[in-house]
Amino acid sequence: MNKLKRVVVTGLGTITPIGNNIEEYWTSLINGINGTAPxxxxxxxxxxxxFACELKNYDPITFFNRKEINKLDxxxxxxxxxxEEAIKNSGINFSKEKKERIGVIWGSGIGGLLNLExxxxxxxxxxxxPRFSPFFIPKMLIDITAGFISMNYGIHGPNYATVSACASxxxxxxxxxxxxxxxxxxxxxxxGSEAAITESGVGGFNALHALSTRNKDYKTASRPFDEDRDxxxxxxxxxxLVLEEYNHAIKRGAKIYGEIGGVxxxxxxxxxxxxxxxxxxxxxxxxxxxxxxGIRSEDVDHINTHGTSTKLGDIAEIKAIKxxxxxxxxxxxxxxxxxxxxxxxxxxxxxxAIATILTLTKKKxxxxxxxxxxxxxxxxKINFIRNKAINREVNISISNTFGFGGHNVCILFxxxxxx
Numbered sequence: 001m002n003k004l005k006r007v008v009v010t011g012l013g014t015i016t017p018i019g020n021n022i023e024e025y026w027t028s029l030i031n032g033i034n035g036t037a038p039x040x041x042x043x044x045x046x047x048x049x050x051f052a053c054e055l056k057n058y059d060p061i062t063f064f065n066r067k068e069i070n071k072l073d074x075x076x077x078x079x080x081x082x083x084e085e086a087i088k089n090s091g092i093n094f095s096k097e098k099k100e101r102i103g104v105i106w107g108s109g110i111g112g113l114l115n116l117e118x119x120x121x122x123x124x125x126x127x128x129x130p131r132f133s134p135f136f137i138p139k140m141l142i143d144i145t146a147g148f149i150s151m152n153y154g155i156h157g158p159n160y161a162t163v164s165a166c167a168s169x170x171x172x173x174x175x176x177x178x179x180x181x182x183x184x185x186x187x188x189x190x191x192g193s194e195a196a197i198t199e200s201g202v203g204g205f206n207a208l209h210a211l212s213t214r215n216k217d218y219k220t221a222s223r224p225f226d227e228d229r230d231x232x233x234x235x236x237x238x239x240x241l242v243l244e245e246y247n248h249a250i251k252r253g254a255k256i257y258g259e260i261g262g263v264x265x266x267x268x269x270x271x272x273x274x275x276x277x278x279x280x281x282x283x284x285x286x287x288x289x290x291x292x293x294g295i296r297s298e299d300v301d302h303i304n305t306h307g308t309s310t311k312l313g314d315i316a317e318i319k320a321i322k323x324x325x326x327x328x329x330x331x332x333x334x335x336x337x338x339x340x341x342x343x344x345x346x347x348x349x350x351x352x353a354i355a356t357i358l359t360l361t362k363k364k365x366x367x368x369x370x371x372x373x374x375x376x377x378x379x380x381k382i383n384f385i386r387n388k389a390i391n392r393e394v395n396i397s398i399s400n401t402f403g404f405g406g407h408n409v410c411i412l413f414x415x416x417x418x419x
Contacts, residue, residue, distance in 0.1 A: 004181040008416060010254040011090025011242030012354050013082040013191075016341050017053035017235050021085055025351070026358050028340065029366035030389045035341055036218050036233050042199050049211040051218035052197045053235035053342030071135050072148070073112030078238035078347075079145035079193035080152070086240035087153065087189065091254060094153055103157030103185045104146045105176045107168030107192035109346030109403065111142035114198050145193060157185045163346070165403030166306075168192050169239065170349030173411060174263045176243045186248045191350035193238030205234060208273060210310065222343075223370035224307035224336035225314050225378055232308040235342030239350030241357075258357045261396065261414040262293030268406030274312050279320025281408040282400070286324045289398065289410040298328045300412075302365060302397040304356045307336025308343050317400065318378050333392060335385040339369045349401035353411060356399040360415050365390050 012022050017035030019025030028035075035053040044050040060069050060077055072080070083104075094102075119136045138144055143161035150159045158179055162171040169192020176188035205211045212221040212231040222233040249256055266288070268281035275282070290297055305317055322329050337355045344351060359365050371386045396414045 005183055006246035007177050007180045007243055007260045008246050008249050009241055009257040009260070009357055010244045010249050011086040011092070012257065012357070013085030013089060013240040014238065014351055014354055015055060015078050015081050016237040016351055017055055018340055020055070020058065022089065022354070026362065029337060029355055030364055032367050032369045032387065032389065033340060034219050034369060035235065036221055038218070039197065039202070041197055047202050048206045048213045049202055050215045051221065051233065052202070053233055054197055055237055071139065073115040073139045074195035075108055075112050075193050076139070076145045076148060078195060078236070079106060079191070079240070080148055082191060082193065082238040082240040083149045083189055086242050090242040092187065092242070097187070099154055100156040101186040102155045103176070103179065103188040104149045104155055104159050105162065105172045105188055105190045106143070106146035106149070107162040107170070107172035107346050107350070108142045108145065108194055109163065109165045109168045110194060110196050110201070112140040113196050113201055115139040117198055117200055149189060155189070158188070164407040165405055166343070166345050166348055167401045167403035167407040167409045168346035168349070170353070170401035170409035170411060173241060173243070173349065173353060174265060174409060177260050177263055180243055180245050187242060187244045189240060189242055191238065191240035192347040194345045194347040195236050196345055197234055197236050202234065212309065220370045222309050222339050223372070224305070224309045224339050224368055225318070225374055225384060226371050227373040227375045229309045229311065229314070232310055232338070233342035235344040237344055237351065238347050239354050241350065241353060256416050258360045258413045259416050260411060261295065262289045262291070262412045264288030264292060264410040266408045268408065270406055273404050275316040275402060277312070277316055279316040279323065281406055282317055282320035282402065283323050285408040285410040286320065286398065286400070289412040293412045293414070295396065297325050298331070300325070300332055300396050300398055301394045302333045302359060304352050304359070304397065304399045305334060305336045306400045306402045307338055307368065309338065315375065315377050318382070322379065330381060330383065333365050333383045333385055335366055336368045337366055339371070349399070349409065352401065353399045356397045356413055359397055360394050360413060363391060363393055365392050365394065
């Protein structure tokens with residue numbers, strides 16, 4: 001077997017509740033900007049939760065014409081927008097590339113939920129003469145975003161979607177990494193998108209008792225690791241990374257943000273929605289990422305946690321981290337950017353991977369905002385970045401993502417000069 005290829009990150013793009021491009025997103029993260037606000041998309045009077053992390057100042061007509069909008073659920077819109085920024089950011093000249101060596105792998109946990117709601121409502125309202133739009137099925141499909149991105153650039157390499165609930169876009173990044181490692185592609189555009197702030201999205205998560213209902217104090221509702229947290233805040237948007245084989249990137253003079261050093265995946269095999277209480281699957285994923293990277297656990301400087309602000313999830317993750325790193329946990333800086341963006345479900349892994357990479361390149365660690373009183377079940381001596389960013393050299397950083405069904409993904413990033 002040929003030696004595995006090295007994989008680097010050469011392009012970034014995003015659209016989030018705290019910034020509609022990479023620059024805005026990073027500036028908001030560092031300044032602890034909160035993306036939570038009352039829901040504007042529908043009447044929330046019937047719902048327990050009346051707030052979310054919606055995109056700000058977003059109008060699809062700015063990016064697409066009317067015909068395109070008719071074909072694209074917001075989930076696909078967000079994915080296409082983030083991919084355009086990432087590809088431009090990467091400096092790829094497609095006319096000089098072998099397009100069969102470039103792929104697209106995209107993740108989403110739910111896909112075209114708004115289209116599904118609207119189409120069924122319209123169908124029912126038509127009475128005796130119901131009909132569906134010819135765009136109903138394509139707009140609903142999770143893989144359609146990858147299809148549109150590939151069509152936009154004439155990309156002929158591997159093209160598909162990953163679905164693993166909130167771990168979906170992290171699984172997309174891992175698949176892209178593996179294909180490049182194996183020499184199956186030179187470049188892969190990867191990431192994920194989600195647009196689930198809809199009536200069924202909010203109603204469904206309310207039924208699971210997963211969302212915060214802190215309606216009178218919504219600005220502090222997303223509070224990972226805090227004693228008084230009561231659930232996550234629903235977010236939307238997309239994140240895109242351009243992954244590239246190291247020598248290919250060097251040859252074309254690409255800017256390199258960092259390298260994927262290793263990845264780990266596991267299954268809890270425990271419960272549909274709850275994590276294993278001792279973080280068993282998380283431990284396996286983190287250990288595998290460290291082993292895959294060929295480093296020691298004490299080499300890790302920083303972890304951007306899954307940190308959703310749920311009672312069970314936050315405790316299980318910290319238990320797992322303590323088990324993996326033992327006493328060295330006190331030398332690792334820990335944060336959760338969901339405190340600002342909310343939980344983007346299937347797109348969470350992508351935007352958090354971007355935050356983690358920028359932590360390496362910018363030498364700053366974003367805070368966990370709204371962390372007032374650390375849960376009594378969590379070791380308070382851990383180095384949580386609380387409420388204010390810090391300046392810190394970071395060489396090796398981990399991004400954790402987990403999903404309903406017990407899906408665990410850990411991606412380890414390192415500075416390109418760290419061998």
